[in-house]
Amino acid sequence: MKAIFTKTAGLSDRPFHYCPGCTHGIIHRLIGELLEEMNLIEHTIGVAPVGCSGFCENYFTCDMIGAAHGRAVAVATGAKRARPDRFIFTYQGDGDGASIGLAETMSAAARGEKITSIFVNNCIYGMTGGQMAPTSLVGQKTSTSPYGRDAATMGYPLDLPKVLTQIEGAVYVASVSVDSPQAIKDAKKVLRKAFQVQLDGLGYSFVSILSTCPTNWGVNPVEALEWLQTKMKPHFALGELKVPATEGGSEA
Amino acid sequence: MALLMKGNEAIAEAAIQAGCRLFYGYPITPSTEIPEYMAKKMKAVGGTYLQAESEIAAIYMVYGAGAVGERVMTGTSSPGFSLMQEGLSFLFAAEIPCVIVDVMRGGPGLGGLGPTQADYFQLTKGGGHGDYHAIVLAPFSVQEMVDLTKEAFDLADYYRNLVIIAADGILGQMMEPVEFPPVAGRKLEPKTWAASGAEGRPKNNVLSYYLTPELGEAENLRWGEKMSRIKETEQRFVEYEMEDADYAFVAFGTSSRITETAVDMLREEGIKVGLYRPVTLWPFPEKGLTARLNQIKGWMSIELSAGQMVDDVKLVVNGKAPVGFYGRQGGMTPEPEEVAAAFKAQLLGGE
Numbered sequence: 192m193k194a195i196f197t198k199t200a201g202l203s204d205r206p207f208h209y210c211p212g213c214t215h216g217i218i219h220r221l222i223g224e225l226l227e228e229m230n231l232i233e234h235t236i237g238v239a240p241v242g243c244s245g246f247c248e249n250y251f252t253c254d255m256i257g258a259a260h261g262r263a264v265a266v267a268t269g270a271k272r273a274r275p276d277r278f279i280f281t282y283q284g285d286g287d288g289a290s291i292g293l294a295e296t297m298s299a300a301a302r303g304e305k306i307t308s309i310f311v312n313n314c315i316y317g318m319t320g321g322q323m324a325p326t327s328l329v330g331q332k333t334s335t336s337p338y339g340r341d342a343a344t345m346g347y348p349l350d351l352p353k354v355l356t357q358i359e360g361a362v363y364v365a366s367v368s369v370d371s372p373q374a375i376k377d378a379k380k381v382l383r384k385a386f387q388v389q390l391d392g393l394g395y396s397f398v399s400i401l402s403t404c405p406t407n408w409g410v411n412p413v414e415a416l417e418w419l420q421t422k423m424k425p426h427f428a429l430g431e432l433k434v435p436a437t438e439g440g441s442e443a
Numbered sequence: 444m445a446l447l448m449k450g451n452e453a454i455a456e457a458a459i460q461a462g463c464r465l466f467y468g469y470p471i472t473p474s475t476e477i478p479e480y481m482a483k484k485m486k487a488v489g490g491t492y493l494q495a496e497s498e499i500a501a502i503y504m505v506y507g508a509g510a511v512g513e514r515v516m517t518g519t520s521s522p523g524f525s526l527m528q529e530g531l532s533f534l535f536a537a538e539i540p541c542v543i544v545d546v547m548r549g550g551p552g553l554g555g556l557g558p559t560q561a562d563y564f565q566l567t568k569g570g571g572h573g574d575y576h577a578i579v580l581a582p583f584s585v586q587e588m589v590d591l592t593k594e595a596f597d598l599a600d601y602y603r604n605l606v607i608i609a610a611d612g613i614l615g616q617m618m619e620p621v622e623f624p625p626v627a628g629r630k631l632e633p634k635t636w637a638a639s640g641a642e643g644r645p646k647n648n649v650l651s652y653y654l655t656p657e658l659g660e661a662e663n664l665r666w667g668e669k670m671s672r673i674k675e676t677e678q679r680f681v682e683y684e685m686e687d688a689d690y691a692f693v694a695f696g697t698s699s700r701i702t703e704t705a706v707d708m709l710r711e712e713g714i715k716v717g718l719y720r721p722v723t724l725w726p727f728p729e730k731g732l733t734a735r736l737n738q739i740k741g742w743m744s745i746e747l748s749a750g751q752m753v754d755d756v757k758l759v760v761n762g763k764a765p766v767g768f769y770g771r772q773g774g775m776t777p778e779p780e781e782v783a784a785a786f787k788a789q790l791l792g793g794e
Binding site for chain 1: 465467491493495496497499500501503504505506507508509510511513515529530533537638639640641642643646647648649650651652654
């Protein structure tokens with residue numbers, strides 16, 4: 192009998208620790224499949240963050256380095272400069288990439304580091320139990336914004352990919368979601384491009400993926416997808432926000 | 444052939460000769476000649492100099508390069524060294540070998556640009572969180588900066604531990620004749636643990652966390668054993684006029700040079716005094732000091748700080764003799780006459 196779907200060699204057999212309805216698992220699978228399809232598993236060094244995905248080194252079958260909170264991009268930079276022949280990616284949450292590690296993200300982009308960052312945005316701090324994130328929406332209730340995020344005192348959500356499009360060294364910037372079968376397919380295409388940009392040595396590639404956190408949003412998995420679609424999507428620029436010059440983009 | 448070089452440049456050249464091909468750093472006085480030298484020379488040897496956006500990023504770039512198994516260094520000065528402390532804790536836990544240079548300057552705060560030794564606690568007690576130690580080497584001349592830098596890379600690889608070169612604003616900036624003799628080096632195992640790409644082997648993870656307290660304790664005990672091994676085998680010190688001494692100074696780096704002169708002055712007056720100079724600040728060289736406990740009637744720590752190493756001296760002397768202290772702070776250095784006078788006042792009852 193012909194197998195029409197198998198688990199990717201890019202992922203181990205270890206069961207995910209993620210909550211029901213969380214989309215980290217889908218994103219992991221897409222990355223694992225691409226590492227396998229692009230023949231990268233043995234040539235890849237992944238950098239794990241601190242946060243819910245801080246244990247992702249248990250799942251990816253490539254070599255992995257565990258970074259401190261917010262420092263994944265600096266770690267990846269150090270590794271890539273040491274081994275330019277390797278494919279290097281960071282897997283980070285919104286707190287990691289857009290708050291505590293914002294300087295590292297922006298600076299790596301400015302230098303055009305030939306690495307790929309996968310930025311999983313669920314508008315909340317998951318690992319620590321549902322605190323306000325740099326991407327939390329105005330009015331969003333979290334354990335540290337219990338009356339809702341008040342723009343006057345807590346500011347506004349940061350749309351990091353949109354900001355990165357302004358940086359010359361960030362040559363491929365995309366923002367996608369994985370909330371439907373079609374969206375998952377599209378996300379994989381975007382990730383493949385981001386990986387290829389690094390393999391072609393063009394510069395920094397960055398893919399933001401809108402993700403769910405039913406546990407800390409206080410909703411069930413189905414409601415979480417609705418929340419993502421109705422609340423999150425209107426607040427974040429989506430699509431391929433910047434493509435390399437070879438595709439008619441604005442790369443210098 | 445001897446070359447006339449600044450201490451900072453000599454460290455950088457020694458690192459390149461030790462096979463370091465990656466330098467990540469952020470400019471800060473009085474250590475800036477290290478990144479400048481690296482920026483100029485790395486290209487010629489096929490290495491990489493990269494200017495990080497901050498010392499925080501620099502130390503994590505070091506972490507990334509060390510984790511893939513390459514020899515890597517950064518250099519900084521006190522405020523920058525403070526910024527790196529989180530990274531040092533992570534480097535220790537992930538057991539990533541690397542070499543860090545701290546060319547100490549005045550503090551606390553932004554402080555001043557003059558030399559101090561006031562990072563001693565931060566260097567030797569672990570400035571970051573958790574139970575850890577770096578191996579800390581304290582040169583007192585430009586030549587020793589070369590010799591210890593070369594050795595630092597071997598020590599780092601051998602023990603899979605971070606190694607810090609503790610210099611100060613004077614040592615970094617002054618010029619002395621220096622030679623770069625070939626070094627045999629230690630026999631080192633291949634870095635089979637490195638996360639360098641899993642070609643033809645099972646995958647590697649380089650991590651700094653543990654999920655259960657049981658595992659956490661086991662890891663800490665294992666690291667503790669490593670620390671004990673280093674303490675047992677790597678203590679270094681140099682003695683000056685100690686053989687017949689009744690009294691002894693303890694001083695390292697720049698303050699030990701000044702103290703040497705004070706020893707000569709006091710000996711001319713017929714006072715039998717010597718100098719015990721720690722070369723490793725961690726592990727503190729207890730053994731050599733302990734061996735002199737029955738001989739020395741009084742000890743005195745001379746430091747460019749409010750008195751930090753003196754605590755370690757007191758721990759070893761353990762009440763068997765008085766332990767004095769004299770120091771200058773904020774970038775000031777004592778004259779040998781001041782050191783001699785302080786010695787007389789504190790240990791000879793004001794003779």
